[in-house]
Amino acid sequence: MADLTHRLPEPDRPWMMRTYAGHSDARRSNELYRRNLAKGQTGLSVAFDLPTQTGYDADHELARGEVGKVGVSIAHRGDMKTLLDQIPLDRMNTSMTINATAAWLLALYIVAAQEQGVAEDKLQGTTQNDILKEYLSRGTYAFPPGPSMRLIADTIAYTVEHVPKWNPINICSYHLQEAGATPVQEIAYAMSNAIAVLDAVRERVPADLMGDVFGRISFFVNAGVRFVEEHAKLRAMSVLWDELGRDRYSVQDERHRRFRYGVQVNSLGLTEAQPENNVYRIALEALAVTLGRGVRARAIQLPAWNEALGLPRPWDQQWSLRLQQVLAYETDLLEYPDIFEGSKVMDGLVAEILEGAREEMARVAEQGGAVEAVDYMKAALVDSHRERLLRIESGDLVMVGVNRYPETEPSPLTADTEGGILVVDPEVEAERRADVEQWRRERDQLAVDTALEELVRVAASESENIMPATIAAARAGATTGEWAQALRDAFGEYRAPTGVGEAALTSSEDLVELRNEVERVSEALGRRLKFLVGKPGLDGHSNGAEQIAVRARDAGMDVVYEGIRLTPSQIATSAAQEGVHVVGLSILSGSHRELIPAVIEALQAAGAGDVPVVVGGIIPDADAALLREAGVAAVYTPKDYDLNRMMRDIVALVAERNGVTAPAA
Amino acid sequence: MSGDSEAGADLGARLRDGDLTAAPAVLNLVESRSPEARTQTEALLAALSPATLGAEASAHIVGVTGPPGVGKSSLLSRLVAEWRARERSVAVLAVDPSSRRSGGSLLGDRARIEADPRDGAIFIRSTAAGDRLGGLAPATRAAAGALAAAFDVVVIETVGVGQSETEVADVADTVAVVVQPGSGDVLQFLKAGIMEVPDVLVVTKADLGRVAMRALADLRSALRSLGARDTAVVAVSSVAPASGIGKLVDALDAHRGRLDIATRRLRSRRLHALADFATEHGQRGLRALGGRREAERWLGSQDPALDAGTLERALEHRARSAEPPGSGTI
Numbered sequence: 001m002a003d004l005t006h007r008l009p010e011p012d013r014p015w016m017m018r019t020y021a022g023h024s025d026a027r028r029s030n031e032l033y034r035r036n037l038a039k040g041q042t043g044l045s046v047a048f049d050l051p052t053q054t055g056y057d058a059d060h061e062l063a064r065g066e067v068g069k070v071g072v073s074i075a076h077r078g079d080m081k082t083l084l085d086q087i088p089l090d091r092m093n094t095s096m097t098i099n100a101t102a103a104w105l106l107a108l109y110i111v112a113a114q115e116q117g118v119a120e121d122k123l124q125g126t127t128q129n130d131i132l133k134e135y136l137s138r139g140t141y142a143f144p145p146g147p148s149m150r151l152i153a154d155t156i157a158y159t160v161e162h163v164p165k166w167n168p169i170n171i172c173s174y175h176l177q178e179a180g181a182t183p184v185q186e187i188a189y190a191m192s193n194a195i196a197v198l199d200a201v202r203e204r205v206p207a208d209l210m211g212d213v214f215g216r217i218s219f220f221v222n223a224g225v226r227f228v229e230e231h232a233k234l235r236a237m238s239v240l241w242d243e244l245g246r247d248r249y250s251v252q253d254e255r256h257r258r259f260r261y262g263v264q265v266n267s268l269g270l271t272e273a274q275p276e277n278n279v280y281r282i283a284l285e286a287l288a289v290t291l292g293r294g295v296r297a298r299a300i301q302l303p304a305w306n307e308a309l310g311l312p313r314p315w316d317q318q319w320s321l322r323l324q325q326v327l328a329y330e331t332d333l334l335e336y337p338d339i340f341e342g343s344k345v346m347d348g349l350v351a352e353i354l355e356g357a358r359e360e361m362a363r364v365a366e367q368g369g370a371v372e373a374v375d376y377m378k379a380a381l382v383d384s385h386r387e388r389l390l391r392i393e394s395g396d397l398v399m400v401g402v403n404r405y406p407e408t409e410p411s412p413l414t415a416d417t418e419g420g421i422l423v424v425d426p427e428v429e430a431e432r433r434a435d436v437e438q439w440r441r442e443r444d445q446l447a448v449d450t451a452l453e454e455l456v457r458v459a460a461s462e463s464e465n466i467m468p469a470t471i472a473a474a475r476a477g478a479t480t481g482e483w484a485q486a487l488r489d490a491f492g493e494y495r496a497p498t499g500v501g502e503a504a505l506t507s508s509e510d511l512v513e514l515r516n517e518v519e520r521v522s523e524a525l526g527r528r529l530k531f532l533v534g535k536p537g538l539d540g541h542s543n544g545a546e547q548i549a550v551r552a553r554d555a556g557m558d559v560v561y562e563g564i565r566l567t568p569s570q571i572a573t574s575a576a577q578e579g580v581h582v583v584g585l586s587i588l589s590g591s592h593r594e595l596i597p598a599v600i601e602a603l604q605a606a607g608a609g610d611v612p613v614v615v616g617g618i619i620p621d622a623d624a625a626l627l628r629e630a631g632v633a634a635v636y637t638p639k640d641y642d643l644n645r646m647m648r649d650i651v652a653l654v655a656e657r658n659g660v661t662a663p664a665a
Numbered sequence: 666m667s668g669d670s671e672a673g674a675d676l677g678a679r680l681r682d683g684d685l686t687a688a689p690a691v692l693n694l695v696e697s698r699s700p701e702a703r704t705q706t707e708a709l710l711a712a713l714s715p716a717t718l719g720a721e722a723s724a725h726i727v728g729v730t731g732p733p734g735v736g737k738s739s740l741l742s743r744l745v746a747e748w749r750a751r752e753r754s755v756a757v758l759a760v761d762p763s764s765r766r767s768g769g770s771l772l773g774d775r776a777r778i779e780a781d782p783r784d785g786a787i788f789i790r791s792t793a794a795g796d797r798l799g800g801l802a803p804a805t806r807a808a809a810g811a812l813a814a815a816f817d818v819v820v821i822e823t824v825g826v827g828q829s830e831t832e833v834a835d836v837a838d839t840v841a842v843v844v845q846p847g848s849g850d851v852l853q854f855l856k857a858g859i860m861e862v863p864d865v866l867v868v869t870k871a872d873l874g875r876v877a878m879r880a881l882a883d884l885r886s887a888l889r890s891l892g893a894r895d896t897a898v899v900a901v902s903s904v905a906p907a908s909g910i911g912k913l914v915d916a917l918d919a920h921r922g923r924l925d926i927a928t929r930r931l932r933s934r935r936l937h938a939l940a941d942f943a944t945e946h947g948q949r950g951l952r953a954l955g956g957r958r959e960a961e962r963w964l965g966s967q968d969p970a971l972d973a974g975t976l977e978r979a980l981e982h983r984a985r986s987a988e989p990p991g992s993g994t995i
């Protein structure tokens with residue numbers, strides 16, 4: 001008989017297929033979910049809006065312009081019930097991208113399930129719940145490190161006992177790559193993060209449960225377009241994870257040590273120019289996480305072709321879901337054992353990455369672990385991203401359609417009036433504000449007050465688990481903002497490091513010329529050209545702002561950069577007090593229409609109305625025109641990849657506004 | 666020209682009237698190096714001299730210094746809130762340690778200082794640290810002197826490791842040295858006499874517990890053995906729940922209360938004039954004055970009510986007349 005070990009006796013079952021979706025309110029998102037499930041999607045992945053993720057209700061000052069934009073707004077158990085209407089929670093597997101407020105959203109989910117008659121021990125799904133990568137990349141943190149780690153440990157301890165099929169945390173390497181991490185940094189920081197979490201849980205669960213705890217920890221990873229190396233990276237992760245379980249946590253059961261992960265493939269490399277090319281990139285990246293059976297993804301969600309333009313419409317997301325389905329149902333991918341077993345190339349790549357990762361993990365450990373090393377890791381990411389952008393500018397890193405072969409026919413895909421993206425109805429914010437106010441009026445206030453008092457008491461006790469009081473508050477009718485505010489009062493707030501100060505100096509011939517021009521203009525101004533880079537609103541996309549700030553410094557400017565999540569009046573006050581010559585705002589979350597004019601108004605109120613404003617980020621063409629009308633001097637988008645060129649524009653703008661003559665040609 | 670050089674005398678008058686909104690323009694002016702701006706800065710300082718004011722400016726000028734990462738900015742966040750709770754207006758001059766590279770700098774310190782942007786009685790301004798650790802930019806001296814006429818508290822945050830290069834002591838009425846628990850540096854410097862005994866010692870990160878308490882005890886016993894009974898040692902935590910902040914403000918106030926303010930400010934103005942002169946004219950300039958000692962002695966003979974700008978001009982005049990003719994420009 002022929003040796004058939006190169007075939008599986010039976011094809012594998014496909015991974016879980018999801019679409020990261022949600023917008024506006026619970027009703028509209030529920031409709032979208034049910035349509036997606038009807039198309040063959042096999043799990044849910046909930047995108048929340050930024051106020052929900054950072055713990056503010058729709059009527060909070062910081063929620064302005066952000067309500068229902070990048071995800072669904074969920075304030076209370078009524079919203080959660082509507083969101084999950086007609087979705088059978090005993091069978092559904094729901095992933096929630098929620099972190100600072102993870103304990104709260106999990107509580108709402110548990111309460112909604114109970115209202116559907118489903119007990120908590122039947123529930124399956126994931127709360128992302130990884131705070132360190134929020135500090136390092138994603139930006140939706142609320143509390144300081146200590147209390148945040150405790151919230152994570154509490155949700156893990158609670159679910160292991162009461163919601164045993166739940167993945168209480170996804171250790172995320174995904175967002176690190178999106179912030180510029182190399183493969184080595186990506187896995188070293190993710191593994192260090194996992195260690196910090198497990199060490200924190202170890203103090204809060206009985207020792208005999210640690211095997212179960214380890215088994216419930218899953219990962220959320222990334223796969224870039226260098227898909228061979230990316231696959232090797234995943235194999236390296238599985239080696240490290242197995243070792244960690246065995247050596248550090250004495251996990252005996254091999255199944256508990258298996259590396260389980262879900263994935264969203266790389267979006268950072270998806271381009272605004274010739275966006276149709278993104279479809280190929282996404283397909284190749286999907287191969288990185290499916291080709292080798294040994295480390296195949298458990299769940300996949302893919303971005304859409306229009307990733308760098310704005311939010312995807314249902315059709316755009318359908319196109320990406322179909323890619324998964326073609327891969328799983330049409331190809332023969334699922335019929336074979338691991339196709340890389342015994343591959344010299346693969347083994348070599350894995351060894352290389354492992355070596356680098358172990359070194360970098362040791363560096364983090366030396367500093368006392370991932371919590372203590374947040375500043376170090378953040379600075380390292382900013383510096384890696386700086387190098388990545390330099391390579392794009394020089395053409396060493398090829399991006400087809402951007403820095404190579406930019407010539408193109410007009411695209412029919414972006415020809416419609418909205419430019420091929422989803423635009424959320426601006427009325428949603430007012431509706432949501434009215435809704436939360438009505439909810440507060442109609443509920444049993446005494447019950448809510450009592451539940452929140454209990455929550456505060458538990459928060460202060462340190463040793464008690466936060467989950468029961470959180471579930472009680474959810475049941476009593478408290479809101480997302482109230483839960484988070486109670487804990488903000490108890491725990492304090494936090495501002496993550498920006499990492500920009502430590503970035504290495506960039507030097508190039510181009511920059512020397514630029515520096516001379518900055519010197520010349522500074523001389524004429526009397527003092528050094530001063531530039532404020534600001535991030536208004538709840539938007540956590542910091543990459544662009546960080547790199548602009550670093551390059552401006554390298555061009556010789558004095559740069560004020562205070563990090564993400566500032567109100568328009570904070571930015572305006574800083575600009576006025578610091579005496580800056582120009583303000584640069586970066587917004588990628590889609591709230592520019594509301595927030596940019598608000599900053600301009602605030603600048604006027606602060607007596608800095610004559611300071612020119614430039615804007616960068618994800619700004620659709622139609623909106624760029626509106627912003628210019630509102631007084632913005634220039635608008636930049638991802639296709640402007642030449643940072644020095646933007647710097648030259650900014651220097652020229654300052655010179656012009658201050659009557660400094662142009663340099664002699 | 667830029668809108669920076671609002672007339673110095675006008676700005677001085679606004680500060681004299683307690684107009685805190687003049688602060689940004691004052692900083693823009695004192696930071697400017699154009700000859701025009703320098704003249705206006707002199708006019709500003711002259712408009713705020715004790716002679717014009719009729720007394721020393723009433724602010725408490727506080728220096729907060731210590732190594733990078735020790736928690737100075739976080740502490741300032743709490744101090745500002747405490748001062749505001751005591752209804753005092755506060756100006757913060759943050760000298761950011763992020764070193765100048767390529768001439769440019771990244772200023773992020775103000776992010777650590779939580780302040781209500783609508784509160785007009787808080788002013789925060791960042792400047793890049795110069796090349797020398799602990800060195801003060803000429804602008805910071807001038808700014809502190811000027812803002813002291815309008816604000817109740819003027820704080821200067823600088824990086825210093827507790828050695829003599831900490832120039833903030835020349836400017837401030839009260840210097841608080843911030844100490845990292847677990848690091849023996851300050852203790853060693855004190856014991857070895859490398860560092861002058863500061864007015865107030867602050868141990869940060871008291872929330873870390875035992876290690877902070879040990880630092881507190883060690884510093885206290887070192888001070889006792891040095892016979893420095895007046896120096897308060899306070900432990901604070903700047904993370905929630907904050908602690909020790911009220912006590913620290915009391916200690917700063919107590920020092921200020923004991924101080925002969927006229928003498929301290931007079932010394933500060935004279936050192937300011939000399940520092941500006943040295944920045945401008947270097948070693949050669951100092952030599953023309955007969956050396957630093959001699960210059961200090963001469964300054965000591967000048968009218969105590971003169972402002973720093975006037976004193977510097979007097980130094981320049983003296984250097985010029987001391988130079989043999991034709992030996993260059995000063």
Ligand code: B12
Binds near residue numbers: 139585
């Ligand atoms: C990387 C990325 C992330 C990273 C961010 C990491 C970080 N710390 O920055 C991670 C993974 C964390 C992330 C998370 C989210 N993301 Co995201 N993300 C992206 C992505 C893929 C790339 C953005 C990027 O960093 N590019 C690289 C930098 C260097 O480019 P840039 O910022 O555009 O800056 C360039 C120019 O725009 C310009 N520029 C920018 N700012 C400024 C400022 C000045 C002064 C100047 C002169 C120039 C300038 O110069 C730069 C150089 O070329 C975009 C899609 C895309 N491909 O563009 C989505 C995208 C921005 N994300 C999106 C969303 C929705 C989210 C989430 C809100 C999802 C959710 N519901 O939770 C989360 C939460 C984030 C949060 N807290 O706000 C949406 C926004 C939709 C919209 N605008 O309508 C996008 C467009 C994807 C999509 N189509 O859905 N994201």
Ligand SMILES: Nc1nc2c(ncn2[C@@H]2O[C@H](COP(=O)(O)OP(=O)(O)O)[C@@H](O)[C@H]2O)c(=O)[nH]1
Binds near residue numbers: 735736870873904
């Ligand atoms: N645990 C603890 N950390 C603190 C405290 N004060 C500051 N820090 C942390 O120390 C680091 C440096 O603080 P920062 O105020 O910027 O220090 P500076 O460089 O001296 O101004 C930051 O990560 C702060 O969060 C404190 O009282 N307790």
Ligand SMILES: [Mg+2]
Binds near residue numbers: 737738739774822
């Ligand atoms: Mg500081």
